[in-house]
Amino acid sequence: MKKVLQNVQVVNEQSELETVNVAIENGKITAIGADVTLDGAAIIEGNGHLLSPGFVDVHTHLREPGFEHKETIATGTASAAKGGFTTICAMPNTKPVPDSVENMELINGLIKESAVIRVLPYGSLTKDISGEVRTSIEELKAQGAVAFSDDGVGIQLASTMYEQMKEAAKHDVVVVAHCEDNSLIYDGVMHEGTRNVELGLPGIPSICESVQIARDVLLAEAAGARYHVCHVSTKESVRAVRDAKAAGIRVTAEVCPHHLLLEEMDIPSDDANWKMNPPLRAKDDKDSLHAALLDGTIDCIATDHAPHTVEEKCCGMVGAPFGIVGFETAFPLLYTQFVETGKWTLKQLIDWMSVKAAQIFDLPYGTLEVGASADMILIDLNKEQTINAEGFVSKGRNTPFNGWVAKGWPVVTIFEGNIVYQEAE
Numbered sequence: 119m120k121k122v123l124q125n126v127q128v129v130n131e132q133s134e135l136e137t138v139n140v141a142i143e144n145g146k147i148t149a150i151g152a153d154v155t156l157d158g159a160a161i162i163e164g165n166g167h168l169l170s171p172g173f174v175d176v177h178t179h180l181r182e183p184g185f186e187h188k189e190t191i192a193t194g195t196a197s198a199a200k201g202g203f204t205t206i207c208a209m210p211n212t213k214p215v216p217d218s219v220e221n222m223e224l225i226n227g228l229i230k231e232s233a234v235i236r237v238l239p240y241g242s243l244t245k246d247i248s249g250e251v252r253t254s255i256e257e258l259k260a261q262g263a264v265a266f267s268d269d270g271v272g273i274q275l276a277s278t279m280y281e282q283m284k285e286a287a288k289h290d291v292v293v294v295a296h297c298e299d300n301s302l303i304y305d306g307v308m309h310e311g312t313r314n315v316e317l318g319l320p321g322i323p324s325i326c327e328s329v330q331i332a333r334d335v336l337l338a339e340a341a342g343a344r345y346h347v348c349h350v351s352t353k354e355s356v357r358a359v360r361d362a363k364a365a366g367i368r369v370t371a372e373v374c375p376h377h378l379l380l381e382e383m384d385i386p387s388d389d390a391n392w393k394m395n396p397p398l399r400a401k402d403d404k405d406s407l408h409a410a411l412l413d414g415t416i417d418c419i420a421t422d423h424a425p426h427t428v429e430e431k432c433c434g435m436v437g438a439p440f441g442i443v444g445f446e447t448a449f450p451l452l453y454t455q456f457v458e459t460g461k462w463t464l465k466q467l468i469d470w471m472s473v474k475a476a477q478i479f480d481l482p483y484g485t486l487e488v489g490a491s492a493d494m495i496l497i498d499l500n501k502e503q504t505i506n507a508e509g510f511v512s513k514g515r516n517t518p519f520n521g522w523v524a525k526g527w528p529v530v531t532i533f534e535g536n537i538v539y540q541e542a543e
């Protein structure tokens with residue numbers, strides 16, 4: 119039960135590296151410091167790698183139950199562990215949807231059976247995420263729902279959102295919104311801008327997202343609710359969140375790695391591995407997402423890991439489902455593109471992927487504090503590797519980043535004091 123992780127480097131507030139040991143007892147961190155030892159402890163050699171809190175991903179799709187051909191809880195959590203995640207929140211667009219006590223129990227059972235890291239399921243806001251009949255937030259919270267969302271679809275009726283926000287406020291849980299006005303999708307498959315015209319594909323205008331965020335922050339204000347915006351992608355959305363925060367409304371927001379790394383003009387062809395919801399937007403949208411992270415308008419980074427099969431993604435954007443995988447590439451891509459280039463500090467990136475995400479939901483994870491769960495990862499900042507979708511642990515191969523070269527790969531993942539992923543020698 120006693121372990122010492124020795125010879126690892128932590129990044130301090132000044133973004134400098136310090137060499138430390140970590141004592142682990144009964145799955146918790148009990149000491150951290152240069153001279154830490156523990157009598158009779160098993161030694162885990164850290165080889166001087168970077169030690170980070172295990173990442174926390176508040177937006178993931180595990181597909182089980184119902185869509186096990188795309189991913190299972192076993193493959194999804196193994197993929198997450200490989201990417202350095204130790205806590206993930208699972209979205210409710212499964213079959214069945216976690217919209218009742220019975221379905222929630224079913225999903226909790228599946229998680230207990232096969233997850234290798236911590237999976238915290240969302241409860242849905244409406245039955246079958248169809249936007250019609252409201253769920254019981256009180257009952258689903260009692261079954262362990264981490265927060266409430268109909269992710270995958272937007273809540274079309276303001277009154278439905280408002281009523282559930284009032285309930286959420288009563289039970290102090292966060293309402294998490296995929297913002298998409300169905301009347302403004304226009305059967306689009308990518309951003310309505312320049313590239314969709316060049317490719318002759320129908321576009322989704324930015325307002326499809328931003329008008330619903332603007333509506334929701336006002337509803338959240340009226341309901342006194344805590345409101346979190348999924349995968350912010352447009353500059354108008356950023357402005358709505360920024361203004362709402364300035365007005366004292368309790369709103370938080372996430373951004374996905376792909377929206378920070380890519381823009382519409384990067385889409386090479388009518389290839390469904392570049393199709394996700396929300397779509398890759400224009401350069402000025404991407405720039406505004408970066409500014410929003412840096413000024414605190416956007417609180418954290420979430421992958422929106424959304425696996426689909428090769429067959430579903432084979433044949434162009436029209437007809438293919440939205441979504442790309444994200445667990446196994448998130449950190450190396452962001453580290454390589456934004457930390458190595460000096461745009462962000464290492465500390466900023468780690469915080470956005472761990473403690474800042476956890477704080478939105480009052481989760482005690484994503485930190486290396488004494489007393490915290492020993493959820494930790496070792497990262498080899500010098501390891502450089504070409505992304506190869508064929509080698510993913512996830513069942514999904516749907517990524518636009520295949521062939522990209524990136525540095526900074528997680529090599530060991532420790533969950534509750536136990537190694538759940540270790541890089542093959």
Ligand SMILES: NC(=O)N[C@@H](CC(=O)O)C(=O)O
Nearest residue numbers: 179269270394395424440441
């Ligand atoms: N993001 C996506 O493109 N797809 C997600 C749904 C979602 O997160 O909206 C999925 O479940 O496939």
Ligand SMILES: [Zn+2]
Nearest residue numbers: 269270296348
């Ligand atoms: Zn979504």
